[in-house]
Amino acid sequence: MLVLEKNALSDxxxxxxxxxxxxRASLLQILxxxxxxxxxxxxxxxxxxxxxxxxxxxxxxxxxxFYSFLCTQPKxxxxxxLCRTISCDMAGKDAVEDAVKRELGISFxxxxxxxRITLEYTNCLGMCDQGPAMLVxxxxxxxxxxxxxxxxxNEIK
Amino acid sequence: MEIEKTNKxxxxxxxxxxxxxxxxxxxxxxGREDILFExxxxxxxxxxxxxxxxxxKWMLTAAAxxxxxxxxCNADEGEPGTFKDRILLLEYPHLVFDGMVIAGFTIGAKTGxxxxxxxxxxxxxxxxxxxxxMHQSNLLGKNILGRQGFDFDISIRLGSGAYVCGEETALxxxxxxxxxxxxxxxxxxVNTGYMGYPTVVNNVETLASVSHIxxxxxxxxxxxxxxxxxxxxxxxVSGDCNKPGVYELPWGTSVKxxxxxxxxxxxxxxxxxxxxxxxxxxxxxxxxxxxxxxxxGGSIMIFxxxxxxxxxxxxxxxxxxxxxxxxxxxCRVGNTKLxxxxxxxxxxxxxxxxxxxxxxxxxxxxxxxKCGLGQSSPNSFISILENFKEEIFxxxxxxxxxxxx
Numbered sequence: 126m127l128v129l130e131k132n133a134l135s136d137x138x139x140x141x142x143x144x145x146x147x148x149r150a151s152l153l154q155i156l157x158x159x160x161x162x163x164x165x166x167x168x169x170x171x172x173x174x175x176x177x178x179x180x181x182x183x184x185x186x187x188x189x190x191f192y193s194f195l196c197t198q199p200k201x202x203x204x205x206x207l208c209r210t211i212s213c214d215m216a217g218k219d220a221v222e223d224a225v226k227r228e229l230g231i232s233f234x235x236x237x238x239x240x241r242i243t244l245e246y247t248n249c250l251g252m253c254d255q256g257p258a259m260l261v262x263x264x265x266x267x268x269x270x271x272x273x274x275x276x277x278x279n280e281i282k
Numbered sequence: 283m284e285i286e287k288t289n290k291x292x293x294x295x296x297x298x299x300x301x302x303x304x305x306x307x308x309x310x311x312x313g314r315e316d317i318l319f320e321x322x323x324x325x326x327x328x329x330x331x332x333x334x335x336x337x338x339k340w341m342l343t344a345a346a347x348x349x350x351x352x353x354x355c356n357a358d359e360g361e362p363g364t365f366k367d368r369i370l371l372l373e374y375p376h377l378v379f380d381g382m383v384i385a386g387f388t389i390g391a392k393t394g395x396x397x398x399x400x401x402x403x404x405x406x407x408x409x410x411x412x413x414x415x416m417h418q419s420n421l422l423g424k425n426i427l428g429r430q431g432f433d434f435d436i437s438i439r440l441g442s443g444a445y446v447c448g449e450e451t452a453l454x455x456x457x458x459x460x461x462x463x464x465x466x467x468x469x470x471x472v473n474t475g476y477m478g479y480p481t482v483v484n485n486v487e488t489l490a491s492v493s494h495i496x497x498x499x500x501x502x503x504x505x506x507x508x509x510x511x512x513x514x515x516x517x518x519v520s521g522d523c524n525k526p527g528v529y530e531l532p533w534g535t536s537v538k539x540x541x542x543x544x545x546x547x548x549x550x551x552x553x554x555x556x557x558x559x560x561x562x563x564x565x566x567x568x569x570x571x572x573x574x575x576x577x578x579g580g581s582i583m584i585f586x587x588x589x590x591x592x593x594x595x596x597x598x599x600x601x602x603x604x605x606x607x608x609x610x611x612x613c614r615v616g617n618t619k620l621x622x623x624x625x626x627x628x629x630x631x632x633x634x635x636x637x638x639x640x641x642x643x644x645x646x647x648x649x650x651x652k653c654g655l656g657q658s659s660p661n662s663f664i665s666i667l668e669n670f671k672e673e674i675f676x677x678x679x680x681x682x683x684x685x686x687x
């Protein structure tokens with residue numbers, strides 16, 4: 126990482142800390158803000174957060190690894206999460222899953238080479254009456270079929 | 283593709299007539315004692331599934347002596363098959379937020395926090411806009427509706443994809459910036475909650491019920507439902523039926539009646555209470571939905587004759603293996619062992635001795651796990667293996683009978 130990038134990231138994290146507060150209770154909100162922007166929380170970012178909150182970096186690492194929406198490794202620009210709970214499963218999740226894998230040429234848990242999309246599973250999205258459902262970043266899509274799902278993925282940048 | 287919204291919902295309690303801020307105005311007229319009296323008279327129990335009497339929770343917090351108190355709205359709806367809070371937050375936010383303000387007034391809290399699950403982030407901007415409007419109408423902020431000294435504010439905090447954070451002490455840990463690992467109870471949040479202060483943690487639907495109770499009275503509420511389960515319940519119905527969705531029905535409705543309402547045909551089984559609930563076979567469809575019989579936080583999943591119950595069970599157990607926080611051994615190791623057992627059944631490599639050991643392990647988990655997740659995760663394992671043993675054990679696993687036809 127370049128010094129300039131490091132400085133920019135430090136400034137950004139400092140502004141998040143100013144926004145949410147520098148106490149421990151703000152940790153999750155700060156990490157969510159970093160995750161939203163960069164799609165992961167790097168080692169350096171973890172150390173910066175720890176320094177500003179005056180806690181040990183391993184505390185930060187421990188919190189990140191607990192929550193499935195936070196991660197310590199880079200992901201694609203868009204994170205697609207397909208619901209795998211039984212209601213969506215019964216509504217035709219498998220067909221959507223296969224079509225998406227075929228179209229992007231990757232499996233779930235992987236990222237496309239151009240870093241455009243990371244595919245993941247998620248547990249119940251609360252869309253059981255309108256399944257199959259998936260989240261694209263924070264946006265939810267319902268009543269999917271193989272074709273509509275693939276079209277949605279092809280449209281995102 | 284977009285989320286469907288219906289504004290024509292009707293129901294006996296939650297979806298009955300209510301105009302915005304009506305509950306807050308009435309609460310300020312009534313005063314704290316009367317609100318608690320009506321709440322106690324209503325018999326309202328927690329709608330998240332555990333069913334703790336709401337009035338008791340509020341009274342304990344109201345009686346606690348502390349500089350600060352908190353109201354937390356548990357909007358971490360994650361139980362597979364549950365989506366009633368989505369409907370309440372998208373279509374009836376006034377019921378929920380009014381309930382929080384009433385709670386704040388009653389127990390003497392100045393701060394309310396909504397813990398919204400990360401998966402519902404798409405609701406965040408609408409909800410914040412609504413809170414802003416409440417501020418403009420002086421329904422939040424300082425000296426609410428002119429009542430000197432009654433200050434209350436609500437903020438929304440997002441979760442990050444952890445089912446266990448729906449457990450109230452795990453939720454508090456998460457709000458405090460820690461891993462969402464449940465605490466030992468006691469002490470309960472009513473004494474030692476958020477930041478160590480007395481805290482009421484209520485489900486979205488519980489708070490929405492409160493708004494109605496304050497306006498219409500505990501007696502009115504109690505007229506609906508059964509003796510032990512008063513009022514009505516929002517049921518999130520999904521699976522094999524023609525009309526999935528959220529239904530408000532009085533407690534005491536039988537599984538059979540519900541199946542007729544949602545137009546379900548050839549039903550083999552109904553999972554009541556989500557992955558952590560129980561699976562009810564066709565022979566028991568006369569059982570009723572109520573705290574004293576088939577309790578549920580709202581999730582109803584319907585399976586027709588074509589469904590493979592072992593596959594359903596495997597889906598549930600995979601869920602628990604992934605969502606166990608890993609803190610206590612019965613839950614962390616137990617769920618993995620149960621899943622391994624299911625995989626053995628799938629490969630037809632099981633022995634009945636082993637399966638019986640696993641059921642025993644499940645019963646151990648029910649008493650030895652630290653929180654509700656591990657205490658309830660063996661429910662579906664035990665109920666599905668017992669209620670569907672013919673399908674699961676007496677066949678080749680593909681629905682073909684071995685030996686007798």
